[in-house]
Amino acid sequence: MSKINIFMLFLGAPFLALFLVSQGFMNQGRMLEFPTTMLEEQMSELQKEMQLLHEKTLEMGINVEMQEETFRLQEESLSDLSQMSATGRKLSDDIYEQKILDMLGPTVATHISDATEIKVFKLNELGYRGYIAKVKLFNPKAFKVVLAQDTLGKLETTSNAAKRKSGILAINGGGFYTEQRNGASYAQLIGNTVIDGRLVEAFNGYPGDLFFAGINRNGQVIGTVPHSEKSLMELEPYQGVSFIPVLLKNGKKVEIPSKWKKTNEPRTIIGKYANDDLIMIVIDGRQNDWSTGVTLELLQDKLLELGVKEAYNLDGGGSSAMYFNGKILNKPSDGKERPVVNNIVIMP
Template sequence: LKLYDPSVVRVILGKDELGSLETTSSAVKRTGAILGVNGGGFFNSGKKILPIGNTVVNGKLVTGFNPSNGDVFFTGISKSGKLIGGKFYDEESLTRLNPQQGVSFLPILIKGGQPQPVPKEWETTKQPRTIIGEYANGDFILIVVDGRQSDWSSGVTLERLQNKLAELGVKEGYNLDGGGSSAMVFKGKVLNRPSDGKQRSVSNNIVIVP
């Protein structure tokens, strides 16, 4: 993806509401987007489903600042249109990068062109994956890999994804929510085969609105 206008990239909360869920297809249709993928991870707080880590929508931290914990990172689009990301332990270190949209998950795959350590428990596991990355020239890449389907695809390990991203010349690469959440929608059509047999409703999606 070549971005001439960074404002076309948006993080969409489920039904535009913190605590709500929505499929990628629904978010794409509702916003008039041309392309969409699922975004960051989410959890049950006991009262509602919330995104993990930090989520930025239109320049605002929608759940307040949460310091990075373990391998959880934040990645997003800055005001200048760069893919930013990493682990942030204080709010100032994040806000000085001027994030406009962004989500959280784990782990970081490529930083400065170098593969990053993968958590031991994830090293050899094949799963459906969703990836966002950026080339040295500023172009973006979005990848969805299917999995958990013996007649279609078993998924991919994070190590293999790292190697492929490095081979493609990706300088920054981040693993977004995967498994049954992984979905890519282009012009209203679901391009992959979600492992649940249908799209999962998720806490947030990343869309491109022309």
């Protein structure tokens, strides 16, 4: 029953009572005559009831108004708290973002669109040089693993793959080796590669210590050393490649196999910050007059210094290449780009 109907019921009640009493008096008056005192008492009692009904009616109206005002104030408070929370989160995000940018140094190139925000930085350390790209993925579909020539067994340079797909940023991807098949060279993927949520080949657990790294459908970096197809697919991978070793997990160093620890080499790294921003790094090497490369142990220290939370070592050596906006930024150790089996391409 609505508030208006309740109000009208209380408002009409006194008049209904008067009507019923008067009718009773008229009917009984024909048969007998009431004493005046009795009538006055009844009228007085009726007036009291009318006054009580009137007060309750007013009280009800006041309570309804008070409840409406209370609800309004509560809604305003909730709205204010929500706005304060959103403002606080944005302020926290902005502070974290600025902290990252301060650690990375001056930006040398930028790209911003509805799909991505990319900022490129130079990396210039004692003994080695390279480039860093920090990527915000607004649309996970902007992150692509691209097979060489879109075909298993083929090879393709990073810049060619990026241009062919109209990408803005690219780095080389997972490991591979070449072999002869039916008298022709065949580039075999190492580990597992996922494109658009599907393994491009049957699950391969050999040799057992290869990681899988990429993104899920929400654009978040994921990584694991899968021991079965089930354990890999439980991560709901969207795009990803394989190599070795894992460098950082949850902001802590991961033990590096001894055979990988001490050699200075060109490197390609993919990782993430705590806010899920991607970080891609390519470091040049094998060039004494430019950059000798870096050990994975030293690279772990540098990644922690930059605030990176997770990091994975992709195929390096002569394969290491970073492409941005039409050109290769680094200096590949072979003097030119090496064709590779797959590349990670970021769309504009």
